[in-house]
Amino acid sequence: MEINTKPKVLVVDDEPTNLQILNDxxxxxxxxxxxxxxEKGIELAISQLPDLILLDxxxxxxxxxxxxxxxxxxxxxxxxxxxxVTALTDIGDEEKGxxxxxxxxxxxxxxxxxxxxRIKNHLSLVNVNEVKATRLQIVQxxxxxxxxxxxxxxxxxxxxxxxxxxxxxxxxxxIEASEEILNAAxxxxxxxxxxxxxxxxxxxxxxxxxxxxxxxxxxxxxxIIGDHHSSLLKLARSIAITHHEKFDGSGYPYQLKGDxxxxxxxxxxxxxxxxxxxxxxxxxxxxxxxxxxxFLKKESGTHFDPELVKIFISVLPKILEIKNQWPEEIEKxxxx
Numbered sequence: 055m056e057i058n059t060k061p062k063v064l065v066v067d068d069e070p071t072n073l074q075i076l077n078d079x080x081x082x083x084x085x086x087x088x089x090x091x092x093e094k095g096i097e098l099a100i101s102q103l104p105d106l107i108l109l110d111x112x113x114x115x116x117x118x119x120x121x122x123x124x125x126x127x128x129x130x131x132x133x134x135x136x137x138x139v140t141a142l143t144d145i146g147d148e149e150k151g152x153x154x155x156x157x158x159x160x161x162x163x164x165x166x167x168x169x170x171x172r173i174k175n176h177l178s179l180v181n182v183n184e185v186k187a188t189r190l191q192i193v194q195x196x197x198x199x200x201x202x203x204x205x206x207x208x209x210x211x212x213x214x215x216x217x218x219x220x221x222x223x224x225x226x227x228x229i230e231a232s233e234e235i236l237n238a239a240x241x242x243x244x245x246x247x248x249x250x251x252x253x254x255x256x257x258x259x260x261x262x263x264x265x266x267x268x269x270x271x272x273x274x275x276x277x278i279i280g281d282h283h284s285s286l287l288k289l290a291r292s293i294a295i296t297h298h299e300k301f302d303g304s305g306y307p308y309q310l311k312g313d314x315x316x317x318x319x320x321x322x323x324x325x326x327x328x329x330x331x332x333x334x335x336x337x338x339x340x341x342x343x344x345x346x347x348x349f350l351k352k353e354s355g356t357h358f359d360p361e362l363v364k365i366f367i368s369v370l371p372k373i374l375e376i377k378n379q380w381p382e383e384i385e386k387x388x389x390x
Contacts, residue, residue: 060085061177062102066095066121067110067139072162076108076139079166080173092116096124099131105177108160111140111147119154126155135176139164193290196278197240200247209380210329215239216376217325221362224369225321235318238290242297242322245275269306272298289318297322302356312359320359324350324366327357328373333382343374 063084065076073088080086087102089095092113099107107125111118118138125131138151141162148159157176160169197211219236227235246254249271253264260268275294279287296310296319303311331346341349347367354363366373 061106062087062104063173064089064095064098064102064104064107066090066092066107066113066118068113069110072110072139075164076169079164079169083170084173092118092121095121096131099125099134100128103130104134105180106173107134107136108139108173109136109156111138111151119150122151122154122156135180137172137176193237193241193286196244197242200241200244209382210333211240211242212380213376214242214322214325214329216380217329217366217373218321220369220372220376221321221325221366222318224365225317225362234286234289235321238286238293238318239322239325241275241279241290242293242326243271243275244278244294245271245273247278248274269298272296272307292316293318293322295319297326299323300357301359304356315359320362324358324362328366329377332377343370343377 061084063080064087065073065080066089067073067076068090070090073090077086077088087098087104089098093116095107095109098104109118109121113121118140122136122138125134125136132155135157136155137158137160138148138156139160139162140147151159158172160172200211215236218239219232222232222235223229249268253260253268256264272295276291279291279294281291282288295307296316299305299308299310299315299319300323301312301315301320303309305315328346328350331341331349332343334340347370350358350363350366354360
């Protein structure tokens with residue numbers, strides 16, 4: 055049986071002639087659904103979940119603007135791109151449509167080449183966004199997978215990622231760059247997947263031989279992530295391999311010193327250690343926040359970048375908000 059892989063397009067227009075014209079233009083390349091009023095259009099949008107909607111503005115009972123507003127308020131249909139197809143040429147009507155969430159306007163009478171190009175372009179953007187979203191989910195899930203090795207809750211990656219973003223913003227990162235830090239940080243310990251459980255979960259101190267094995271996890275993490283053109287995965291790889299370097303050069307795996315350590319590695323080092331100190335681990339009790347801050351101060355210039363330590367302490371109220379937002383207990387309860 056042949057599988058239909060054509061993108062689905064819903065056309066909503068009260069004029070049968072307009073429906074026929076769009077059918078003639080699009081039927082070769084798309085699976086089409088048609089509705090002659092807004093109510094039926096909403097019903098089909100929810101049941102068929104088309105890849106794109108062509109929506110007339112001037113319709114009886116329910117206008118296209120009203121239909122668009124309803125679609126954008128529904129979780130199932132809010133991300134479906136809507137293109138208004140209308141004879142209206144007033145700039146105010148276009149502005150209203152864009153404010154409601156439409157992605158484009160096509161004026162009547164329609165031009166077949168323009169209709170085809172506009173639909174193709176917007177579906178391409180949808181595909182790009184889906185790829186980005188899928189890639190991000192994979193990155194985050196791999197990060198969570200590493201936490202199942204040594205942390206019952208997995209809340210660690212959520213908290214330390216937000217700590218890292220907060221510190222990056224305070225340092226001067228743009229919103230977009232800080233979001234990349236937020237999204238890449240969960241991969242910092244993905245290399246632990248390659249470390250034996252008896253070492254990861256050992257309640258006592260590791261032997262020198264066990265510690266040498268444990269110290270391999272940054273390089274394993276870099277191998278797992280690999281080399282990519284993607285800025286997000288490049289950042290994740292850098293974080294994975296450098297977050298255990300120390301400012302004085304005594305860290306691992308490469309004994310990098312000071313500014314030799316990428317800024318993202320220095321940021322994650324502080325966020326990671328602060329969260330590890332202030333939460334229960336198999337080998338230790340949770341420290342008080344004041345004790346953890348004293349440790350950061352003590353290790354400033356040796357383990358940690360002293361400038362970043364000062365900035366971290368300056369945004370401590372925001373850090374504590376994050377800590378309270380994702381406490382260990384919430385995750386434990388969610389697993390019952």
